[in-house]
Each structure stands twice: as structure tokens, then as C-alpha cells.
């Protein structure tokens with residue numbers, strides 16, 4: 090661990106102790122006595138506590154605000170990176186899902202073609218041809234949208250399945 094990372098960890102624990110109103114660990118206090126950065130951090134927290142207990146509106150120092158924002162940004166970036174990374178085995182899982190979803194596809198397409206043909210014959214003579222064609226087009230568009238949503242959700246479904254599986258095996 091670099092000294093900067095160690096100081097970051099010490100300052101984070103000092104802040105945690107301050108927030109939970111408990112005494113910081115002896116080793117952290119000892120470090121803060123000999124470290125300029127951590128000592129300054131501890132004094133900032135003390136000053137903030139005094140300001141909070143007084144009637145005057147408290148003002149955190151720019152350094153404390155900047156350090157807190159930097160720490161929060163690091164944590165958010167770490168979580169975002171963990172979320173953005175595709176879980177291991179995603180391609181294999183996606184392949185399995187696509188294969189499973191493609192299996193009934195010919196039946197679905199044949200069924201829809203049959204519905205279109207039967208619907209056209211049924212409505213012929215009852216409705217104007219242009220209206221029958223418009224109804225057929227609407228049916229095709231709705232079916233294509235449904236299929237696009239179904240197959241388009243497979244990559245997300247694969248990632249979710251793997252993350253859930255990883256969570257379940259971790260607990």
C-alpha cells in the first residue's frame with residue numbers, strides 16, 4: 090500500500106469514527122499525530138464538530154470538501170466500472186439464450202404468416218382492400234416490434250442472469 094493510499098484509508102476511518110461519534114482506533118490516532126495530512130484531517134473534523142455544536146452556521150473547509158468529493162468520486166467510479174464490465178461467461182450465456190429463443194422462431198413466423206393469410210381471406214369482401222392491407226401492415230409492425238424487444242433484451246438478460254448467479258453463489 091502506498092503511503093498516500095494508507096493515509097486515505099486512515100482519513101476514511103477517522104471520518105467514519107467521527108460520523109458514528111465513536112473514538113477512532115488508537116493506531117489511526119497515533120498515525121495522525123505523526124502525519125501532517127492525517128493530522129490536518131483530524132483537526133478539520135474537530136473544528137467541524139465544534140462548529141456544529143455552536144450556534145453559528147458551520148462551514149467545512151475547502152480542503153475537507155475537496156477530499157470528501159474526491160473520495161466519493163473514486164467510490165462512484167469504482168462502482169460504475171464494476172457495473173459496466175460484462176460479467177465473465179456473458180458470451181456463452183448470450184449464445185445459450187439466443188439458441189433457446191431462436192428455436193421457436195420458425196413456428197412463430199409460420200403462425201403469423203398463417204394468421205395474415207387467413208385474416209386477409211376472412212376480411213376480403215367485407216372491408217376495402219386498402220384497409221385490409223393497412224391492418225396487415227399494422228400486424229406485421231407490431232409483431233416485428235415485439236420480436237425486436239424480445240431478442241434485444243437477451244444481452245441484458247444474460248448479464249442479469251450471470252450477476253444474480255454470482256450473487257447467489259457468493260452468499
Ligand SMILES: [Zn+2]
Pocket residue numbers: 095096099120121124125126127128
Ligand atoms: Zn497519514
